[in-house]
């Protein structure tokens with residue numbers, strides 16, 4: 001699961017997201033938001049930098065099939 005499962009960022013402002021892998025291998029990607037395909041390994045920290053351009057609510061699904069909870073592994077990024 002992504003924790004927190006929802007974040008709010010500002011359009012036009014660079015965002016630096018630090019993602020800490022706990023268990024399992026997960027992924028995040030959004031061409032709309034400019035988030036490159038990123039794999040998060042357990043025990044590692046990935047830094048993802050992007051600058052959202054358009055306001056909106058974006059649901060990002062984990063890009064790697066990671067187990068029974070995979071279908072619910074979503075992070076909502078609100079761009080305001």
Ligand SMILES: [Cu+2]
Nearest residue numbers: 026062066073
């Ligand atoms: Cu996952």
